[in-house]
Amino acid sequence: MSKQYITLKDIAKALNLSASTVSRAMRNNPAISEETRELVQAFAKKHKYKPNVLAMQLRTQRNTTIGVIVPKLVHYFFSTVLAGIEDEAGKENYNILICQSNEDYKKEIKSVQTLLDARVSGILASQSKTTHEYGHFQDVLDNNVSLVFFDRICTGVNTDRVVVDDYDGAFNAVDYMVSTGCKKIAFLGSDANMHISNNRRMGYEGALRKNKLPINKSFIKECDTQIIAQTMVPDMLSAAEVPDAFFCINDEVAAYCLQLVKAAGFRVPEDISICGFTNGYLTEVTDPTLTSVDQHGFQIGVEAARLLIDRIEGRETKEGVVNKLIKTNLVVRNSTR
Amino acid sequence: MSKQYITLKDIAKALNLSASTVSRAMRNNPAISEETRELVQAFAKKHKYKPNVLAMQLRTQRNTTIGVIVPKLVHYFFSTVLAGIEDEAGKENYNILICQSNEDYKKEIKSVQTLLDARVSGILASQSKTTHEYGHFQDVLDNNVSLVFFDRICTGVNTDRVVVDDYDGAFNAVDYMVSTGCKKIAFLGSDANMHISNNRRMGYEGALRKNKLPINKSFIKECDTQIIAQTMVPDMLSAAEVPDAFFCINDEVAAYCLQLVKAAGFRVPEDISICGFTNGYLTEVTDPTLTSVDQHGFQIGVEAARLLIDRIEGRETKEGVVNKLIKTNLVVRNSTR
């Protein structure tokens, strides 16, 4: 990186002013006369002056970059959240540095290090599936860097969070399926130690209980990828008791499940109803189209970024930890009766 | 951002050394005695010393951040490319700063500004659909910042590019469909001024010509979103001459087209074959599953990042501009005969 941009000093020299005057003039400091201000700004514009953000941040000890850690960018939900984060951060002139953990605990630790090394002033994170310790997240706080979790929160670390109302989303979806006549609804979830999965399972059970339906343990499975679904779903369909509905942890599993159910000779939704979670673009291309719970990823991103930036800027010194709950809504399509 | 990390000076003071010695010791400078080196490094580790990257970069005038501009993160293809970029950049200890143009020319200009302001040492970009001028990209080069285009390249700017072999991909797909008996293949593409669309159209026409099939202008349409497809496809299906195959610019259009073709009472693939482009996860959940051209997004990301970093580091001073062509391959599923 050779010398490519002109500096404050260059301007100062050219205009026979001091660097501080130029600095003030550029930032519209009222102490500077209109005349010099215009002179300086015109010169700066003409010569495409760009303040050196590095130097500025070094001097002022504040940094306008925030880091984001997501499990995977390819998931519709996370890329939507990211769009929200980017949008909100952009409004506040913050840049975002992105790391993917790829659902890998080690990579997640490395991501935290990377972001801390880059001196971000805050981190937005959604945990990887394989993370069961949280020392690396505690490190963030210990270094006085703000931290906000979104979606896949880490309960061991005491900090702000933005989560989907998973319980409510699941409750409503299952309640709806019951209302259409389903009586034997299966739940395809994730590892029970994942908060979001647990909450959805409780919402699922809550809806069954409300409707006085039995909770059948053999209908509750850990099945959150296509690969698992490939064997799990056929197994369930050939068991003694066959579900008449599947409530799935995400759209991918739901869409695969749909394929497998049809392949096994069942009609959807007449014989078996299927509901997903996310409401991404998969929902429109399956046959029948997929009923799903909309998670409002963009809004989650916006809220999380806002929360973080408020912390960084020291605004709204709310007492203790903030927990934001984002409501979902059920989008009914043709995979449910 | 209050004082949160210890500095070189702090270590120097604590150990009764000079800052320069500590600096050297940390970087394993051979001029430093083993003894002090170990002393310093142990102390640094114990007190979680993190070199201030900002100061380092300011001092050395080199920066290890690269910027990426993509139209939209939510598209499977771009998020895959990004994963590749992140992977390769990570290996070289580069960070990535991401901007989305949202297919908006103005936002794209702003993104370039943002990245330049952040003093990135290079930019990877894929143009927005609405971009017809390229002064902002020329600016990048004029500021001595490296620039590599990927996928949606900008031919007006003379710099490295990594592109998919769109012609070849389209040619093979169409040639394959002809081999299965299709004779009236339609092409649903983008704006003709988009390079990738144009190349695919030429590949499409090339394959028809090779097979001595007529090129029917009424079968070549600009249709690259679900919204356009919604009216365009039914129109084509009720025209005097109905296509017996659709070759689509991306998987989304193909998947929608599939729905619309079935809704109109045609069988897929018996009556009409359909082929997409990208080979994302939509392909597995449609019914029938979707034949598609795999673009190898991850590899594109890797190659683009490598090209850019090589430029930044001044390695491989290849003469002139480099053009990398990434081969595609056709993944045949059940939407084609």
Add this chain to the structure above:
DNA sequence: GTGAAAGCGCTAACAT
């Protein structure tokens, strides 16, 4: 083998 001094580009007292 280690230290002193200067400086990257900027801002913020403290002058005048």
Add this chain to the structure above:
DNA sequence: ATGTTAGCGCTTTCAC
């Protein structure tokens, strides 16, 4: 209204 000085945290001559 403007200039002087110092310093953010680091690296890099140039000394010794």
